[in-house]
Amino acid sequence: MTDTEQTPRTRRAAFRAAAFARDGRWHLEITSLDREPDVGDTQAVLVTLWPTGATPDGAGFPANGLRAQLLNNGFALDEPGAGTGGWTRTEGQEHYTAACHPATGAV
Incomplete structure (x- = not known):
């Protein structure tokens, strides 16, 4: 009998987060990749965040602040x-x- 090497299963992302600046503010949109309209799933959540010049990370792309917002949601x-x-x-x-x-413990 030979030893077999098992590769860990790769978790398929169930959601896509998009961060974009529009009208001087950063926005965060979370969209389901597994849409099931028959069960009434929400297709997307949109959160309007900070003005582009007053982000938690200073000027530029607020990666850490957006990661925190994802966790908050x-x-x-x-x-x-x-x-x-x-x-x-x-x-x-x-x-x-x-x-x-979904984060651990999130519903």
Whole structure:
């Protein structure tokens, strides 16, 4: 009998977080990747946050403040060490996304 090597199962992100600046404020949107309209799931949660010049991290992209907001809303980043504080820049300078999942103990 030979030894087999098992690779750990990779958790598939169930949600996508998007952070973007619009009209001088940062916004955080959390969208389900597993939409099930028949059970009445919420398709997205949108939270309007700080003015772009008064972010908790100072000027620029507020990666740490957005991560804290995700936790406050019951979510955690799948890969907090990737990209810019767990976020990947998309669609221009002030638009970032990240895979996320419900935080431990969140409903």
